[in-house]
Amino acid sequence: MFENLSDRLRAVTERLRGRGxxxxxxxxxxxxxxxxxxxxxxxxxxxxxxxxxRVRVRALGTEVSRSLNPGQVxxxxxxxxxxxxxxxxxxxxxxxxxxPVIILLAGLQGAGKTTTAGKLALYLRERERRxxxxxxxxxxxxxxxxxxxxxxxxxxxxxxxxxxxESTPLEIVESALDSAxxxxxDVVIVDTAGRSRVDEALLEELKQxxxxxxxxxxxxxxxxxxxxxxxxxxxxxxxTVSLTGIxxxxxxxxARGGVALSVKAVTGCPIKFIGTGEGSAALExxxxxxxxxxxxxxxxxxxxxxxxxxxxxxxxxxxxxxKVSKGQGFDLEDMRDQxxxxxxxxxxxxxxxxxxxxxxxxxxxxxxxxxxLITRQVAIINSMTPRERRQPRxxxxxxxxxxxxxxxxxxxxxxxxxxxxxxMQKMMKRVSKGGGMKRMLRGFPGLGR
Amino acid sequence: xxxxxxxxxxxxxxxxxxxxPPETTEAARPRSGFFSRLRDKLGGSRLAGxxxxxxxxxxxxxxxxxxxxxxxxADVGVDAAAEIIEQLRRRGAREGFADAEAxxxxxxxxxxAMLASHSRPLAIPDRPRPFLVLMVGVNGAGKTTTIGKLARxxxxxxxxxxxxxxxxFRAAAVEQLQVWGERxxxxxxxxxxxxxxxxxxxxxxxxxxxxxxxxxxxxTAGRLQNKEHxxxxxxxxxxxVRKLDPSAPHEIMLVLDASxxxxxxxxxxxxxxAVGLTGITMTKLDAGGRGGVLLAIARQLDVPFRFxxxxxxxxxxxxxxxxxxxxxLLPASS
Numbered sequence: 001m002f003e004n005l006s007d008r009l010r011a012v013t014e015r016l017r018g019r020g021x022x023x024x025x026x027x028x029x030x031x032x033x034x035x036x037x038x039x040x041x042x043x044x045x046x047x048x049x050x051x052x053x054r055v056r057v058r059a060l061g062t063e064v065s066r067s068l069n070p071g072q073v074x075x076x077x078x079x080x081x082x083x084x085x086x087x088x089x090x091x092x093x094x095x096x097x098x099x100p101v102i103i104l105l106a107g108l109q110g111a112g113k114t115t116t117a118g119k120l121a122l123y124l125r126e127r128e129r130r131x132x133x134x135x136x137x138x139x140x141x142x143x144x145x146x147x148x149x150x151x152x153x154x155x156x157x158x159x160x161x162x163x164x165x166e167s168t169p170l171e172i173v174e175s176a177l178d179s180a181x182x183x184x185x186d187v188v189i190v191d192t193a194g195r196s197r198v199d200e201a202l203l204e205e206l207k208q209x210x211x212x213x214x215x216x217x218x219x220x221x222x223x224x225x226x227x228x229x230x231x232x233x234x235x236x237x238x239x240t241v242s243l244t245g246i247x248x249x250x251x252x253x254x255a256r257g258g259v260a261l262s263v264k265a266v267t268g269c270p271i272k273f274i275g276t277g278e279g280s281a282a283l284e285x286x287x288x289x290x291x292x293x294x295x296x297x298x299x300x301x302x303x304x305x306x307x308x309x310x311x312x313x314x315x316x317x318x319x320x321x322x323k324v325s326k327g328q329g330f331d332l333e334d335m336r337d338q339x340x341x342x343x344x345x346x347x348x349x350x351x352x353x354x355x356x357x358x359x360x361x362x363x364x365x366x367x368x369x370x371x372x373l374i375t376r377q378v379a380i381i382n383s384m385t386p387r388e389r390r391q392p393r394x395x396x397x398x399x400x401x402x403x404x405x406x407x408x409x410x411x412x413x414x415x416x417x418x419x420x421x422x423x424m425q426k427m428m429k430r431v432s433k434g435g436g437m438k439r440m441l442r443g444f445p446g447l448g449r
Numbered sequence: 450x451x452x453x454x455x456x457x458x459x460x461x462x463x464x465x466x467x468x469x470p471p472e473t474t475e476a477a478r479p480r481s482g483f484f485s486r487l488r489d490k491l492g493g494s495r496l497a498g499x500x501x502x503x504x505x506x507x508x509x510x511x512x513x514x515x516x517x518x519x520x521x522x523a524d525v526g527v528d529a530a531a532e533i534i535e536q537l538r539r540r541g542a543r544e545g546f547a548d549a550e551a552x553x554x555x556x557x558x559x560x561x562a563m564l565a566s567h568s569r570p571l572a573i574p575d576r577p578r579p580f581l582v583l584m585v586g587v588n589g590a591g592k593t594t595t596i597g598k599l600a601r602x603x604x605x606x607x608x609x610x611x612x613x614x615x616x617x618f619r620a621a622a623v624e625q626l627q628v629w630g631e632r633x634x635x636x637x638x639x640x641x642x643x644x645x646x647x648x649x650x651x652x653x654x655x656x657x658x659x660x661x662x663x664x665x666x667x668x669t670a671g672r673l674q675n676k677e678h679x680x681x682x683x684x685x686x687x688x689x690v691r692k693l694d695p696s697a698p699h700e701i702m703l704v705l706d707a708s709x710x711x712x713x714x715x716x717x718x719x720x721x722x723a724v725g726l727t728g729i730t731m732t733k734l735d736a737g738g739r740g741g742v743l744l745a746i747a748r749q750l751d752v753p754f755r756f757x758x759x760x761x762x763x764x765x766x767x768x769x770x771x772x773x774x775x776x777x778l779l780p781a782s783s
Contacts, residue, residue, distance in 0.1 A: 109591070141625070227709050254673075254712065
């Protein structure tokens with residue numbers, strides 16, 4: 001499935017190759033295929049439509065650098081948008097309240113609330129050094145309360161059982177609050193019965209519990225394998241009890257987990273944790289970028305995006321290398337590009353890799369560059385008019401003074417830059433006539449002196 | 450249909466609906482079963498406003514897209530939805546649809562036809578004894594609850610039922626099964642937590658043989674299908690019990706949660722590869738999810754669909770019925 005998706009995205013990008021900027025036309029296929037990918041990942045359909053529309057708006061009008069194709073740019077924008085949407089409002093558990101701080105867990109049957117309650121208790125004790133108390137109001141599912149009691153015992157966490165065999169959920173939480181005050185617990189985690197979004201009575205019960213407990217955190221526990229209806233479920237829950245966070249369970253499975261985006265979109269709550277196994281320690285912080293890659297088709301797409309970013313530098317380097325070896329048309333714009341790339345690190349190494357330089361270590365050369373000098377030289381070129389950059393011959397004394405003033409540097413620096421430029425040009429002519437590449441490099445600023 | 454087609458379209462559709470004779474398809478006939486309860490719970494169509502007139506015409510693009518959207522919202526999946534709509538389109542080109550409701554009805558027929566060959570209820574034959582049903586599935590799918598319901602069902606049929614607590618991993622899973630045993634008055638064979646599930650099922654099978662049990666329902670721990678070692682554990686359960694009866698387990702039933710999406714396809718495929726499924730039961734069809742992923746599974750695997758679960762009580766279960774499932778998946782627009 002993952003392979004299919006990345007293949008498809010590659011197909012999209014290849015279809016779009018060679019077209020220079022993002023238009024409705026050249027991203028139409030990409031938009032359609034990404035929509036399909038998101039639906040296959042179980043992102044709820046209304047969220048898919050909304051999300052893709054938003055990304056499309058952002059992507060349109062994006063200028064596409066000549067070394068990229070529209071499909072790649074679209075994927076890049078989409079991945080960024082997905083990551084930032086998932087990361088939006090990220091916040092740790094809110095424990096800054098007068099103790100006992102209450103954490104209420106809610107969700108559908110089988111989502112993993114009880115297991116999550118056990119994991120959270122262990123997490124709070126081990127990582128946050130809190131005194132935790134667990135209780136369960138699930139009087140519906142057979143042995144659900146016993147399950148939590150066993151988990152608590154296994155993790156050596158305090159557990160408050162129901163006061164009587166026929167206790168109501170409200171009586172159970174009263175008793176738990178009582179114990180929490182007496183035992184001076186920092187945090188009380190309240191597990192609840194699983195309920196379907198269409199079960200009015202159970203939603204009402206949850207509302208009552210919420211009203212009584214006034215929890216600092218009301219976490220919606222949701223299965224990573226959940227499908228389209230998760231959107232409606234999340235909406236029903238957040239309308240009932242105003243959720244504050246999401247826990248995504250069973251994330252160690254192979255589901256694409258599109259539900260993360262659906263639930264995020266409808267509740268606006270941060271995803272606080274992911275469950276990654278059956279053991280009580282298998283609770284991890286949520287990473288939006290990883291989740292975004294997974295929803296889109298795991299690491300393949302991220303790899304593609306990174307490849308796209310690397311490609312920008314590479315193609316610039318290739319172009320420069322081509323110009324350098326031709327020894328012609330090398331103007332101050334090119335020099336600035338080259339200097340900027342050197343500042344961006346790795347740029348020069350990229351350039352040098354493209355040149356046939358026996359016995360010269362590209363990394364070593366790049367390491368010799370003087371960062372400040374380069375910054376000043378770029379400032380000087382930036383102070384020139386475009387015409388001056390293309391035709392450095394026209395730069396007379398008056399222009400030199402103006403450029404120096406614009407860059408905030410003495411006019412001698414401008415002179416030095418122009419001399420270096422002249423040297424580089426001469427070198428390149430020699431290179432193109434068969435001169436040695438090593439000698440040519442002496443012309444590069446800061447090199448070979 | 451114009452931009453405002455939704456408003457007048459729905460009015461006309463309603464008019465048509467009230468003046469036309471009742472639909473003759475299975476799907477539209479009023480029922481008192483679980484599916485009608487389900488439909489009541491879920492309310493009417495999400496497409497209620499999107500229908501217009503198509504007098505004897507082929508399926509138009511707008512309606513096709515609306516119907517496809519509805520399928521996708523029911524977790525049918527991109528490929529299966531596209532295939533179903535394509536079939537509907539071909540039928541529309543051949544026969545034409547009088548109106549949008551006719552197209553919906555035809556779509557239900559198409560879905561029913563796709564599911565019909567999978568709709569094979571689980572009947573316990575006279576032999577062999579004990580008849581071993583092994584329940585498998587991911588965590589939280591509803592295996593234990595389904596066992597409780599099956600125990601009730603088979604007991605009502607006059608069969609002697611026994612339960613085996615093969616989930617030795619999850620805290621209190623044994624006690625959960627024992628509660629179901631008590632409710633149905635059937636014995637439960639269990640060992641200590643952490644015991645080898647293969648040994649539990651083996652011992653339970655021996656006990657069932659000794660006590661003349663008709664049906665042995667064996668629970669197993671929930672496992673995600675991509676956990677190789679847990680799938681191996683399941684394979685071992687099957688291998689070990691075959692030492693007592695080479696034809697056992699007589700049913701290996703995958704339990705799928707209707708609120709899950711396309712991952713259910715992976716579940717079905719990978720459990721099938723590991724242990725060879727002979728049945729699929731879908732749970733929680735009352736919770737909002739429509740379980741359309743069964744259509745995607747039906748295209749890929751020839752495994753019978755056995756039961757649907759629609760609640761938490763012992764009686765909240767019904768045999769799978771293709772027509773009823775289609776009707777619940779794509780309710781008549783109201």
